[in-house]
Amino acid sequence: MERKTYHHGDLKTALVEAGIDILEAEGLKGLSLRSLAARVGVSHTAPKNHFGAMRGLLTALAAEGFRRHAAHMQAGLPPDASDAARLEAAMHGYVAFVEAHPHLYTLMFSPDLVDHDAPELVAAGTASYMVLEDLARHLDWSRKDEPDSQIRAEILLWSIVHGFATLRRTGQLPVSAVTGTVPGIADIMPRFGGRTGD
Amino acid sequence: MERKTYHHGDLKTALVEAGIDILEAEGLKGLSLRSLAARVGVSHTAPKNHFGAMRGLLTALAAEGFRRHAAHMQAGLPPDASDAARLEAAMHGYVAFVEAHPHLYTLMFSPDLVDHDAPELVAAGTASYMVLEDLARHLDWSRKDEPDSQIRAEILLWSIVHGFATLRRTGQLPVSAVTGTVPGIADIMPRFGGRTGD
DNA sequence: CCGGAATGTTTCCGGTGTAAAGATTTCTCT
DNA sequence: AGAGAAATCTTTACACCGGAAACATTCCGG
Numbered sequence: 146m147e148r149k150t151y152h153h154g155d156l157k158t159a160l161v162e163a164g165i166d167i168l169e170a171e172g173l174k175g176l177s178l179r180s181l182a183a184r185v186g187v188s189h190t191a192p193k194n195h196f197g198a199m200r201g202l203l204t205a206l207a208a209e210g211f212r213r214h215a216a217h218m219q220a221g222l223p224p225d226a227s228d229a230a231r232l233e234a235a236m237h238g239y240v241a242f243v244e245a246h247p248h249l250y251t252l253m254f255s256p257d258l259v260d261h262d263a264p265e266l267v268a269a270g271t272a273s274y275m276v277l278e279d280l281a282r283h284l285d286w287s288r289k290d291e292p293d294s295q296i297r298a299e300i301l302l303w304s305i306v307h308g309f310a311t312l313r314r315t316g317q318l319p320v321s322a323v324t325g326t327v328p329g330i331a332d333i334m335p336r337f338g339g340r341t342g343d
Numbered sequence: 344m345e346r347k348t349y350h351h352g353d354l355k356t357a358l359v360e361a362g363i364d365i366l367e368a369e370g371l372k373g374l375s376l377r378s379l380a381a382r383v384g385v386s387h388t389a390p391k392n393h394f395g396a397m398r399g400l401l402t403a404l405a406a407e408g409f410r411r412h413a414a415h416m417q418a419g420l421p422p423d424a425s426d427a428a429r430l431e432a433a434m435h436g437y438v439a440f441v442e443a444h445p446h447l448y449t450l451m452f453s454p455d456l457v458d459h460d461a462p463e464l465v466a467a468g469t470a471s472y473m474v475l476e477d478l479a480r481h482l483d484w485s486r487k488d489e490p491d492s493q494i495r496a497e498i499l500l501w502s503i504v505h506g507f508a509t510l511r512r513t514g515q516l517p518v519s520a521v522t523g524t525v526p527g528i529a530d531i532m533p534r535f536g537g538r539t540g541d
Numbered sequence: 542c543c544g545g546a547a548t549g550t551t552t553c554c555g556g557t558g559t560a561a562a563g564a565t566t567t568c569t570c571t
Numbered sequence: 572a573g574a575g576a577a578a579t580c581t582t583t584a585c586a587c588c589g590g591a592a593a594c595a596t597t598c599c600g601g
Binding site for chain 4: 152153156187188190191193194195
């Protein structure tokens with residue numbers, strides 16, 4: 146790949162896009178500064194100007210992953226359904242995204258590879274989490290005998306969907322009819338008041 | 344480190360032990376064939392005779408990790424407590440192990456780094472899963488209106504504990520009083536019959 | 542006891558991330 | 572408009588890595 150101008154023009158976003166392409170096609174082991182730079186048509190040290198080092202590049206990829214993750218969940222929400230049905234749809238969207246982009250999702254939760262304090266990453270991660278959180282907020286998880294029941298319910302919800310998705314992604318769960326779908330809210334709602342939110 | 348004999352004697356287990364030491368001290372990035380071999384006092388190609396390649400070594404480390412994980416849960420079980428209390432103790436032991444050995448646990452669930460079909464690994468992984476499974480079996484998760492409720496309950500249980508542990512390991516959950524403990528069985532039991540097993 | 546199998550070493554190779562210095566372009570300020 | 576600073580990209584060099592191949596040493600079974 147060649148270009149006419151000495152400067153690329155929009156190298157940063159080109160690197161992120163190409164990086165995600167390589168990541169999804171060949172996995173993390175196939176993603177090197179050299180292979181990435183070659184694909185974009187640039188020397189292997191050019192990314193340093195935009196990302197500092199490999200860690201910065203991976204951080205940008207993870208942040209973009211969180212943005213796509215959130216967008217994917219949002220796009221799959223039925224507009225006129227009940228709150229419970231919308232939350233359930235988001236959970237399915239969550240798992241489907243992990244199954245469609247396993248390497249990207251793995252990177253998003255690899256604190257050893259990524260700058261977990263980078264503002265861009267925490268913003269994107271928080272926004273992604275908020276998709277679930279906003280939907281869960283409209284349901285009634287309250288229990289009178291327990292404080293913090295709301296936040297505890299959200300953590301439980303997130304743990305289920307994240308745990309189920311990663312177990313499947315890592316090949317721990319046999320792919321069968323039983324294990325094909327994420328445990329639904331119906332499996333956990335009754336603990337928190339028993340109402341389904343509509 | 345030096346040795347007198349040309350042959351090491353028990354290089355395979357020595358490499359596994361040293362490998363886990365490095366992994367826990369410096370993380371995956373600090374674990375190389377060369378650093379590992381140097382610590383044990385052999386050349387960097389010696390491990391090839393026992394593990395084939397890096398992937399084989401990491402597979403052995405992951406298998407050992409599963410064994411220690413299972414042993415850690417077993418060791419923390421109160422002998423004379425109720426089935427529900429024992430399961431809850433196992434869940435806490437599960438999360439505590441991940442918190443104590445984050446890099447090892449990450450490796451155990453890294454299918455891109457490990458031979459997930461290696462007999463030694465699947466045996467160790469299954470044995471670890473069975474600790475939870477055996478305890479859950481003694482509880483009553485049955486629901487008359489739903490087939491597969493037993494296996495579904497186990498998957499839900501495993502998803503919760505794995506998801507919660509990995510979310511904490513990856514720094515997604517703020518460490519606070521609320522998020523400090525894994526959601527207990529009491530949070531999910533009522534969905535499955537309502538009995539607590541004792 | 543001897544010949545093959547195991548185990549370990551030496552050497553070499555291509556590939557990797559990063560640092561440093563130089564080339565080129567763009568931006569900023571007067 | 573022009574000059575100096577800043578941004579962007581390249582070239583070069585380096586230390587480290589995993590793996591392959593040829594060789595040395597030891598062990599073990601006929």
